Amino acid sequence: MDPKFNEIATSVENEIFKVVFFPDRIYHSQYLNATRSPRYRYNVQEVRSYLDFIVLKGEVYLDGQFLSNFLRVEYKSSRLVEQTRERKRLIKDELIAWIRVLPDDANNIAEGRVKLTYCPWTDAFQAEIWETLEPPENSYHDFQVLDQMGYNRPITRLRQFNPALRDIKSLRRLELAFRESDRDLPTGYQISDNNACWDNAYLRSHQEPRTQEPSSSQNTIEDQNYLINFQRGWFLQTQDIQPVRYRNAMMDDENPDRRDDNVIDMRWIVQRELGGSMVFFHEVTIPPGKVEGTHQHIGSEELYFITEGEGIAYMRVGDDPATDNYPTVERDVMGLGKRQFKELPVKPGSVIFTKSGGMHGIRNPNSQPLKFVAFLYHTV
Numbered sequence: 001m002d003p004k005f006n007e008i009a010t011s012v013e014n015e016i017f018k019v020v021f022f023p024d025r026i027y028h029s030q031y032l033n034a035t036r037s038p039r040y041r042y043n044v045q046e047v048r049s050y051l052d053f054i055v056l057k058g059e060v061y062l063d064g065q066f067l068s069n070f071l072r073v074e075y076k077s078s079r080l081v082e083q084t085r086e087r088k089r090l091i092k093d094e095l096i097a098w099i100r101v102l103p104d105d106a107n108n109i110a111e112g113r114v115k116l117t118y119c120p121w122t123d124a125f126q127a128e129i130w131e132t133l134e135p136p137e138n139s140y141h142d143f144q145v146l147d148q149m150g151y152n153r154p155i156t157r158l159r160q161f162n163p164a165l166r167d168i169k170s171l172r173r174l175e176l177a178f179r180e181s182d183r184d185l186p187t188g189y190q191i192s193d194n195n196a197c198w199d200n201a202y203l204r205s206h207q208e209p210r211t212q213e214p215s216s217s218q219n220t221i222e223d224q225n226y227l228i229n230f231q232r233g234w235f236l237q238t239q240d241i242q243p244v245r246y247r248n249a250m251m252d253d254e255n256p257d258r259r260d261d262n263v264i265d266m267r268w269i270v271q272r273e274l275g276g277s278m279v280f281f282h283e284v285t286i287p288p289g290k291v292e293g294t295h296q297h298i299g300s301e302e303l304y305f306i307t308e309g310e311g312i313a314y315m316r317v318g319d320d321p322a323t324d325n326y327p328t329v330e331r332d333v334m335g336l337g338k339r340q341f342k343e344l345p346v347k348p349g350s351v352i353f354t355k356s357g358g359m360h361g362i363r364n365p366n367s368q369p370l371k372f373v374a375f376l377y378h379t380v
Helices: 004-010 012-021 078-086 159-166
Strands: 040-050 053-062 065-075 094-103 110-119 124-130 171-180 205-207 220-222 226-229 244-247 263-270 278-286 291-296 300-308 311-316 328-333 337-346 351-354 359-363 370-378
Touching: 040 226, 053 124, 053 171, 065 094, 065 110, 065 159, 065 171, 078 171, 094 124, 094 159, 110 159, 124 159, 205 263, 278 291, 278 300, 291 328, 300 359, 311 351, 337 359, 351 359
Parallel strands: none
Antiparallel strands: 040 053, 053 065, 065 124, 094 110, 094 171, 110 124, 171 226, 205 220, 244 263, 263 278, 278 370, 291 359, 300 351, 300 370, 311 337, 311 359, 328 337
């Protein structure tokens, strides 16, 4: 790391920006499997994370000589633990990861499964997939590392991944899903895919503007896996992104605001590429006279930032005590019936921030479009 970062991050005026320069987790070399022996060194080129898991890619050196490219997967399993408990089973010491590698060259796309074993150093299930397990010519593996190598071992190899791993810089994306082990412990009975619990981005999908028909199922892409993207930056023009259209969004059939022409537009700017617990960043356009229904967030938070136009936002009574002096109205909440809301005037620069358990919605009673950007992320 460039030593200049030490000066930047320790100056008083930049104290708050430490998060820009340093990760929240410190990556000690002891976390990596081959560092049991001082003969091995890793060059970690990229690290990406999403919720419960982390993926690293890079190079391994033995005695200063290049040995192999590698992928490392670490998985904390909190979602999978909850699912297996519902089946009255326990996770124990091993899991299975399904991985699809998506390099620049489509001919080298491949998928496979790898066993993840529990590692107390990281408090996670993990495995490293190396391009080769063979030592360089006229060299040999240290016994401490050799003991970890092989099929279903912490350091393993998937032959079908070799073309993608060979050019590690062109390996841009991975898709992943996680399942419990293929055998129940201590009973030992086999657990088939159909009977197994999976963490495959539970009910996750993303939106694509495949048709301008409002609320068409063609625009919802069922992913059934997580995406890790090693691209380092994006330059986007929102006006170049076609919106997905929704009729009577966040409304039940009996909602009095429902109308055939109550259609709003959402430009899905960034979705699966986001890391951490972020789900999406999008721009919403509420045309004149249209409404996005009031709804409650459970286990997620959302922030609206108004960028254009004026309108009325709704926040449930008591969610923000600072709104007590605003008018109170009754609104239909999707799936929950009628509730009391504060009616809040919004304009460019207004922010509606809703925590888990909170309720919100928005209306455009005016003659010009109302636009806002929204960030949504998981809180658990």
